[in-house]
Amino acid sequence: MSFYKTLVRPLLFQLNAETAHHFAVEGCRWASVVPGIIHVTRLCLESHDPVLGTEVAGLRFRHPIGLAAGWDKSGRALRMLDAMGLGAIEIGSVSARSSQGNPKPRLFRLPEEHAVIVNYGLPNEGADAVASRVASYRGRVPIGINIVKTNDGPHAPACDADEILSDYERSARLLHSHADYLMLNLSCPNAKGGRSFFAEPGNIERLLQRLQPMQLQVPVFLKLAPHDEPAQLDSLLMQCDRFEFVRGFCFNLPSTKPKMSVAPESLVDKPGAVAGRPVASLINGCIAELYRRMDRERYAIIGAGGVFTAQDAYDKIRLGASFVQIYTAMIYEGPAITKRICLGLAELLKRDGHSSVTQAVGSAHE
Ligand SMILES: Cc1cc2nc3c(=O)[nH]c(=O)nc-3n(C[C@H](O)[C@H](O)[C@H](O)COP(=O)(O)O)c2cc1C
DSSP: OOHIIIIIHHHHTTSOHHHHHHHHHHHHHHHTTSTTHHHHHHHHHOOOOGGGOEEETTEEESSSEEEOTTSSTTSOSHHHHHHTTOSOEEEEEEOSSOBOOSOSOOEEEEGGGTEEEEOOOOOBOOHHHHHHHHHTOOOSSOEEEEEOOOOOOTTSOOOOHHHHHHHHHHHHHHHGGGOSEEEEEOOOTTSTTSHHHHHSTTHHHHHHHHHGGGOOSSOEEEEEOOOOOHHHHHHHHHHHTTOTTEEEEEEOOOSSOOOOSSSOHHHHTSSSEEEEGGGHHHHHHHHHHHHHHSOTTTOEEEEESSOOSHHHHHHHHHHTEEEEEESHHHHHHOTTHHHHHHHHHHHHHHHTTOSSHHHHTTGGGO
């Protein structure tokens, strides 16, 4: 049993899920100023195996397991996260203006399912605050910044296309020079003004047109609603084609609840999207279909959704993901999960005769 599972998790799980999340982020933020903590954390949680070193969209990663967006929404805990042995850290989603997100309660645990229901609605401190915080940060791990349209709350009037596009443009302008990559979240399942707008043909292209004059020096990834319909994926790829800065994709959570067997109905009926184990197979199907259709020389897939073990990560890599992200596993298993996945993944790669992660990417299609 790990230190996290015996001591930390029981304490955090006494609190409601959002309060526990808040304490975890602030705990990391404040712990990082205690002398020696960063060093000890590194010693305990970092792992090094050359077989895991990889390159995606021109970025070098020590290994292919990173933190997904939504844990450190405003880049408050970067120093500690940097010491936790992650392959990359994606902060956000950050919006042009700060947002309170949706009314509380808005995060629920489903321990029997290894899942959570999330209805945060993108609370964050806004692009100005995040830009000034991350500007002074010099870490060892690549940082992705995930950008989204500001959520003005459930009762805000609908905004027009220009407002939506300007919101993304402003955040990208403020944040791109502080990031190793940008992730455009076009698919938040629980806020107005995003997912449905980008489902309309041509709107992704309009956004990319807005960003083009910035001459972005960092690769841009698009976080999409999960779908595996060939026509929709082909339309997406056509819209991205002429924008060279677009280097890949990630799938967000489905807005409808996946099949779950044991979670109590009272919880399953809560508003929000399910993250964790129950979404893994749906997202794996999307990764496989996109990998079949995309130009693999140019694009890479970042796979997130229900990764708890080395085998889960390996499955996503074999289906076509070049990099894998975790979130819900951090809640249930704690930060040592990254090292455990890395050790297991290195063994799986070697068992199957792969000398690198890149060699294994898409190998299920051969
Ligand atoms: C509590 C919570 C908050 C999240 N917030 C965001 C967010 O702000 N932006 C985003 O792009 N994804 C967000 N996500 C989605 C994750 O980045 C990830 O895509 C998803 O949780 C699947 O990974 P998992 O099954 O390992 O949790 C959030 C997920 C959770 C659980």
